[in-house]
Amino acid sequence: MDLRFSAADHAFRGEVRAFIDAELDPAVRRKLAEHRALTKAEIVSWQRRLNARGWATPSWPAEHGGPGWSAVQRYIFLDELHQAPAPEPLSFNVNMIGPVLIAHGSPEQQRRFLPRIANLDDWWAQGFSEPGAGSDLAALKTRAVRDGDHYVVSGQKMWQGMAQHADWMFTLVRTDGTEPPSRSAPAPEGLDRLGAGQRRSAKPQAGISMLLIDMRSSGVTVRPIATLDGRHEVNEVFLDAVRVPLDCRVGEENRGWDITKFLLGHERTGIARIGMTKRLIARAKALAGDDAGFRERAAEIEIELKALEITQLRLLDAMRLGGHGPDARASILKVRGTELRQAASELLLQAAGTRAWRAAGDEFDATAHADTTIAATYFNLRAASIYGGSNEVQKNILAKAVLGL
Secondary structure, three states: OOOOOOHHHHHHHHHHHHHHHHHOOHHHHHHHHOOOOOOHHHHHHHHHHHHHHOOOOOOOOHHHOOOOOOHHHHHHHHHHHHHOOOOOOOHHHHHHHHHHHHHHOOHHHHHHHHHHHHOOOOOEEEEOOEOOEOOOHHHOOOEEEEEOOEEEEEEEEOOOOOHHHOOEEEEEEEOOOOOOOOOOOOOOOOHHHOOHHHOOOOOOOOOEEEEEEEOOOOOEEEEEEEOOOOOEEEEEEEEEEEEEEHHHEEOOOOOHHHHHHHHHHHHHHOOOOHHHHHHHHHHHHHHHOOOHHHHHHHHHHHHHHHHHHHHHHHHHHHHHOOOOOOOOOHHHHHHHHHHHHHHHHHHHHHHHHHHHOOOOOOOOOOOOOHHHHHHHHHHHHHHHHOOOOOHHHHHHHHHHHHOOO
């Protein structure tokens, strides 16, 4: 095992760093350093600069418009973005629906959507979670019924990040005509007399399909959810008899669960965000000064973060030596990465003390003190161990797929 970066790797890091220094708006860098929300225009502008350089889609193969980077180059690129700091390419676009369409989409879907995904001409949202179907995603109830050359979709989605900006939403729906089996209630009387088309699926994961829904369609309503940090980041999406063309289904009908597992694997590989945690710790240390007890706690987190970084490098080394894309081991990065980011945000909150308890909200005030975002950052990161699949679910995945329990 060789965890050292090569001379070419170091040269590539320098190239990425020079690009960020030359192209990133200093105001955007300051906002990110202070954990403030960016506007849609700022996010779109930066991604288009990356796309012009060929760097907006770091995990995509060259034949689909990506840079064709190795796993190590992708790691270096994201690490430099996190530590600069600079915005990541929009994850919903380039880490989620883009790889899904490359792996499972039709040639027509790839031609239609991939260039627009890369350039952020279309902003995508993720339509997975529902009331009662979050970590237990297979319990979703949003239904799609065929009507000629369309599906008619009705249901409700929850926690759609940045859906207020979205043009399209990749959405999981139930298409087999059954309700998801109850986890606790017995089967209804007379179930054995139902026809084959109405029989309950043996597994709740069966009968789910993935659809691409135009957010401008009639019957789509987006309602904001105000979160504890004072920002408008997540939303409810209501679907009331929304007509979706059949050619907007990804993959086979009732086989959407396989696509979902593929998508979540891609999402989790980048969720450790070690560079972001390093920035949180550095900011906390700067506020705390020479307090010995505080610096001891900071050192403990830094040691654990270094262990996680080595784990990520070990996975990269395995991929470099012939391994393939994300697998169940990505859950290790998700679990430990989010736990350490939460610990670092708590450290920052303690370092700021009462200075942190001021509301930040969505709007950027150039005259506001940077401390106003510290409590908001702490609150926002409470959700990091839930989104992308809760840490409890990740531990079950590791127990089954890695440890064989």
